[in-house]
Amino acid sequence: MVDVPTQTFRTTETGPDWDRLAATSRRDRRLKISALTVFLVAVSIPIVLPYFWMVMIAFTARTGGADADTLWTACAILVPVTLAYVVGYQALSARYRTLGLIAAILIAGALLWFFLGDDLHLNNFRFMINPNIVEDIRGAATAGGQFPWVWTAFGNSLILAGTQTVIVVTVSTLAAYYLSRFSFRGRSAFLQSLLVLQAFPAITLVIPIFLIVFWVGLLNTLYAPILVLTALELPFFIFIMKGFFDAVPWDIEMSAMTDGASRRQAFWMVVLPQVRIGMIAIGVFSFIKGWEEYIFVTALRTGNSYWVMSTYLYYVREDVMGVDYGMVAAVSLLYVMPSLVLYLFCQKYLTQMTIGGVKG
């Protein structure tokens, strides 16, 4: 009789060394995460460094340029503090995160003051107070002598970005509601065309848009970039808002209509509050875009008929760069601040919006 070895799932030796496996797993996991973190830090530093650079130049540069040593010292302070904050961010609970941020800023500020106190100054920000800054530096015959005060440009940028945001949010919300709720002949075709337009790169149309604006008579006005930017952002934003409207249950609307509301009252009182988040999201997107716009602002005017922050900075760079790095940096800082602030506060919406299948 042949002795056939029986297959069992139990081995006669002792089982695997669970403790050792666990220790190896822990070590491997830690190694992996450390390696990834190191990699991410390494690629992120080149991104962040120039921004710190700019901030420090704004606060330390004197006519002629910035001292490299100062800048490196500053970065040697700022980068570790930021890293500490980033790593700590993970470890701290929500309540302490804001405290952590404030602590990081205070520590950074204190260290900077300690090491570089002598070099810090606000002279580069004098452009905020002195309306004739470029003339002071270069003499009267620069930029056609029409160089404005920074606050004129700032104000115009606000008007441009703000108005455009209001218009685009309104128009796309209304259109999206209609597309979501009403059925009409050609609805499918309309949606398909929007999809095609959304994928189409609008920047190619800058020349004919210029011509159309010229023929309509809006050249050299702020109306032009406002309307143009709105129109070009519409397909994308309409889709986003439509998604939000699609998610509002229809029976709320029907309930409102049975309760006595007309269709439009139901829209205004009951449906619209449900899509508030979407409206905020596209509002933020659109404001940031309007604030930074350069191409359509410069293309739709001849000469320097109006100034916004982007063109202001461009000309400051052109005229003043070689002479006064510091001021250029300071102007940049002022310009970047609103974008940064908006971005940081609304990060929740911008970085964590998950979009299944359609562009982000």
Add this chain to the structure above:
Amino acid sequence: MAQVVLKALSKSWDSVVAVDAIDLTIEDGEFAAILGPSGCGKSTTLLMLTGVYMPTGGDILFDGARVNDVESRHRNIGIVFQSYALYPNMTALQNIMFPLRFQKIPDAEVRAREIADLVQVGELLNRKPSQLSGGQQQRVALARALVKRPNLLLLDEPLSNLDATLRLTMRAEIRRITRELGVTTILVTHDQLEATTMADRVICMNAGRIEQVGTAEDLYLRPQTLFVAGFIGSPPINLIAGTVQDFILKAGSTSLQVSCATGEVTVGLRPEMLIPSEHGLAARVIHVEPMGRETLTTVDTDFGPLRLLEAVARPNWKVGDRLALAFKREDSILFGSDAQRIDGAMADLVGSVDA
């Protein structure tokens, strides 16, 4: 308060007929239930009453006046959706007061609080819907529907989202409230228990048509169609189908005596109507289910499996037992090949003598 009449009411989308020329009268102050499986057209009928859907044929009359073309908001209807449809951005009080915004009522808040007390959500008025439980949300939805003193109250599957104990409470609550206010109410549901326990009259619908209208008792004891017999009653009725020859319905070695001479016939026998006795249909027990107060036993016969319901807590049988089932002749219900009840027809065990 209104009398509602549906005359040859139809609704179809392209080629799909959802509601097929139904006629119905619901009296002022009545509590009626439209009962039927999913897709039978009951919700469509409800939405036509609301004004959300436009009928493709027929008329809807409130107190004799045709309202087909009247907008939803002018029909003075209160509706409670299955999901309650409370406005998430408003508090309970604001939800309840919402309908009053469109009428010029000087003491709107007073009225709202009154009705809130009636449905017993008076303490919850400052909460948002997300902070309310399912039962509380439903009460708020009910209050909102009633605050405008509607002619007609419509309820779409009101109890289906509630757990069992809550269902029991709310059944009584809703009934109490509608009785107190005297408002004409139409309830739409697929749950026969909901319909039979709450409504004065039940309208059984299937595939866009009305199968039968009557009291719960009517539908249970005297179903007019095969569908109604099978839909109403839990555990469901036993149905024995076959071809009659010479007054005999035969299967295997078992026979039933039937008062029709020939034809396709279905004999209906409710589980509680089957009586274990010495002589009768030969059966063998295949499954026993104690259900608390009663016991449901499934037996195998030549006519196929039959259900037997006995009012005992402890089962009388175990699997494999053999027994004989008898029944009273009057308890049998016969349906013809057209699924309609054959009036006066009865089935009986072979060998029984006419009384």
Add this chain to the structure above:
Amino acid sequence: MNHAFVKPQRTHGISDTVLFLGPAILLLSVFFLAPIVVNIFVAFSDMARTVRFEDFPTTQQFNKLGKLDPEALLGFELRGSFYRALALTGTFVFFTLFIFNVTFALILALTTTAVPERMGAVFRAIWLLPRMSPSIVYALLWLWVIDSTERGLFNQVIMAFGLEPMNLQLDHPMTVIVVANGLIGASLGMIIFTSAIRSIPEHLFHAARADGAGSLSIIRHVILPALRWPISYITIYQSLALLVSFEYIFLIMGPSRSTMTMAMLSYTKTLAPGIGGGLYAYGAAIALILIVIGIVVALVMWRLTNMKNLLQRPRIEVR
């Protein structure tokens, strides 16, 4: 009960359409659709500074780009400047797309989802910084980084390693614009890929791990298959975007011949502030080529998205 309420229903139809859809249709027609049509006309004219149609229709603009030559490879031969522009465009799009917009975006997405969530979010936020900054500021920072004197950040770094300062703008212009646009482009892919990774059901990972898969295997067998669609989408979409982009090239390199892609050529000859010569028809001709490519690719993407729509309804969730 009174019968006074029995009123016939008003038809809201047209007024609703006008109110809700009207503004959108108006804006889109005037500033999106009309320009496409206008561009076609202008490309076949000789419109320049005077903004007048003197000679129409004419193919003289296209003659400046190339001429028909039956003996040439494809039936036409391109003129030197346009040929150069085409070549530069190809190089630019290819390298930016493959190194940054797709590959590095993928790496970022994979790495930031492999580390704890909050930390990953912070790194993603950092990588979005270039996109969120105004283009001028970003360009300015680049100019400071590549400054050819010792002041340039890049030169400072390499000098620390003992190397000589370099003039990147002059010697490696394509590298500069590829990296500059790449850093911006990577962020979009990063977001899309991240959200795609996050929507992979958790249990797939659990099952893979239980089956003994290591990290690399999980990437290959669980993550990448789920990313097939987003990767194709980003590749097509971003190549189109890169094909037509000129803003950063202009702001960093100016009208330098070494980076004169097709889009730059069109812009520089027409509307570039300070140097634009108003050769609208010429610019429109080049733009027409880009527009046609744009429409074709957009239609392709529409078809692909539509196929996807059949399988998955687009939806947006804010977490």
